[in-house]
Amino acid sequence: MIRLLVADDQRLAREGLRQLLSHEPDIAFLGAARDGAELIDMAREYRPEVILTDLRMPGMDGITAIRRLTAREPDTAIIALTTFDTDEYLFGALEAGAVGFLLKDGDPDLYLAAVHAAHRGQGLIDPQVTRRLVRRFATPPVRDGARELTVRETQVLRLVALGRSNGEIADMLGIAPGTVKIHVSRVLAKIGTRTRVQAAIYAYRSGLLSPDE
Known part of the structure; x- marks a missing residue:
């Protein structure tokens, strides 16, 4: 419960x-x-x-x-x-x-x-809230952490920013939920964020997504 x-x-x-x-x-x-x-x-x-x-x-x-x-x-x-x-x-x-x-x-x-x-x-995070946050608080893009991401980690970050759960990401990418969890942990460490919400903001600020997506 x-x-x-x-x-x-x-x-x-x-x-x-x-x-x-x-x-x-x-x-x-x-x-x-x-x-x-x-x-x-x-x-x-x-x-x-x-x-x-x-x-x-x-x-x-x-x-x-x-x-x-x-x-x-x-x-x-x-x-x-x-x-x-x-x-x-x-x-x-x-x-x-x-x-x-x-x-x-x-x-x-x-x-x-x-x-x-x-x-x-x-x-x-509701995707509408993410876009609102980005428009309100966006600063010039910083891509250093994003450059360290693998192709798969970049895919995972984009889906996290779109509000997808680990289970949904697993289904969309054809991988196990446990593997998604590992990717998310690595993404957070590489881009220097603590939560999925912060990661979502980072994805928009770094240019991986646009506020209209």
Whole structure:
């Protein structure tokens, strides 16, 4: 069972997440916090494996909560929930340690996929969010790390940047999921990133993908 907590200051959003996620047979929905401070308290009590949190909340915001939670419980996978009017929060959440980003009005199936991916240590980012991040925060391309990648590693990085899970990448490239995991680890090391989200941003900034792909 995946132990899951969520946080959002809007009651309807909390209820929507509860309705979507609490009926999944392999998800234990532990509760819903109203702000970052309550999320930290609930995380201390319930020890979740995956957290979905809004970024913009009154009091302690999602970024501060992510930073404190990842410092204390680095194995807890945190997925940030965002809207297109909160660009200024995205980069902060990325630096704080979020392993994935989802749109608050996004595809419910993507939410389920993101929870499962995060639990497997993979993380997932909505491709629309990746493009938004790139347009907002792009700097002149740096290709040094990309030049060190093999052809296969470059293929894997491109698919990671497009939001594909390890299983999907394995199917698309005709290789084993375990092999994909090894490639992802090598890619992260070569380009100097810690998470798939950071790798996705790197792929766009290095010119391996364009924001319109």
